[in-house]
Amino acid sequence: MAVVLFLCLSTTFFLFLCFLSSIRSYKKNMAENSEREPITIKRLLKRGNITLKALLLKKKKNSRQAVKLEAQLSLAGVPMKAEEFKVFQWFSVIISGGILYILANEFFLLAAGAVIGFFLPRLWLKQKQRKRIKQFNALLPGMLNSIIGSLKAGFSFLQSLQMVAEESGSPIKEEVQYVLKSLQYGTSMEDSLIQWKERMPSEDLSLLVEAILIQRQVGGNLAYLLEKIVDTNRERNKLENQIKTLTAQGRLSGLIISFLPIGLGAVIYVMNPDYIGTLFSHPIGQAMLIAGAAGQVIGFLFIRKITTIEV
Template sequence: MGWILVVCCFLTFALAFTALLQWGLAKRGMAVHEHAENLRHNKPVAAKPVWEWMKRTNGRIGRLGGRTKDGKLAHFLKASGVPIRPQEYIVMRVLSMLLTAGLLYLVFHHIPALVLGAVAGVCLPRWWVGRQRMKRIRKFNSKLPDFIVILIGSLKAGYSFMQALKSAEEEMDSPFKDEIRQVLKEMQYGSSLEEALADLLERMPNKDLELIIDAVVIQKQVGGNLVAILEIILQTVRDRMSAQQQIVTLTAQGRLSGIIIGLLPIGVGSLLHLIDPSYITTLFHSTLGLCLLAGGIVLELTGFLFIRKITRIEV
């Protein structure tokens, strides 16, 4: 019953902390709305203690990330499409660390399990957001030829580049639609075309997109036939994607071999444990067995990374 009480206390603390955070964010939103109304009606704006406290708290939490100052964490979250801010992301990692560490310690009652759970809890949100970011970038890259086709058609019809971007925003799906809308919004807030496109490239790193941005910037500065350049880039993008698909097909056997080799020791060990547990438990109760397990894990990871490096060919 003791561990159940500990779990209930921890969940109560997590829920209370989350509720306090949501209350603070809602309070800040109300303060921002009130501030905007006062400015619209030319009323004097008085400093709110809660608003000042939330500003200081958000600043402290933001500095904990180490990367929020220069905007890298914000760009990372925007590129993933996850609708959270850097401060909320940091709080999520802290809560994940506490929850995972507490659960593993309650299950195994060992300090190494506590440390392992803390490390895993910190890394899990980062891994999940990074996975969402890579999925979004791959989807963005797959729609790049369609985007270039829309730009070419709009420019041939006599549209300006800004009008071509708005046309692409109306016709494209997410995430391209969201990213183009973000570019247009940044330009409405005072950013130049070069700065808005540079932010887009930082959120969605792609060599072909970099070619498009360079062509647009050069054409804006010195002039030139942008349509002809985009047609050449379009053909390059299609050739690159075709070659990439062929490489994926040709390296499928190598990638499958890596997965099988990585899972084979786990499968054999589980089978031996089902046949006779004494064959396997010796590895976990002796110094030599633990050293052999550690060596096997290191060799497995090394082989997996080597196979992954060999089968990953960039075009």
């Protein structure tokens, strides 16, 4: 109930500020127009031309950002438009900031919650993208085996893609359908594959597309080439799993070292709040908290960098 009341009050206050701003700008324009020269048709046309150009440039910039955001949403498999995601992002800002302000009744926590709420949907979108790319890489060998079987049976590469789109599951199905739709719109096979590689940032797919493009230029047995790519991907995945196993202890140590101070501080706060409360109230304690948090983040990033090995 308190959160709903806060959202209603904040929305009303925002609309009131917009109303005051519009009245102030109207009075300012009236005062400026009374002091300036008389308005002529030539002056109005010139001002309208400048305003139209500015609006077109702004609309073009916003459309590029919207197209980029829609591509990210499509890559993550989120059935949402760019405008809907922006509205969801601003709702996250209001809700997270309002919750922290209601719980702590501190203005700086309201600003911190608003910043957190602004970046949370982006982090969620990045996580969805990484998960979908991982699923795509896991299902890619099965897709290649289906294409190899179709090629050996006498089908063309396009017919093999159509069979994969009908038989495979997500996300292979959506990605192959994207290529087929691009071909239906008149795009060549080479350009469609290049667009597919740019759309899906997967190293396995990049290797596959480059091999197919080279084969279409110089010729050769495509089925044999795809079999070699499947073997390469399997060996590469096997090596990645071995590296993850060998670096598991270091990654776990990094997580424990990073979250141990937070957990220990929470336990001390539950046992004796007055003892640890000085850190949050005294300026020296606040500076120590900021320095400790920065050190924890830097240490976590260093450990993550050491334990991350590119294959």
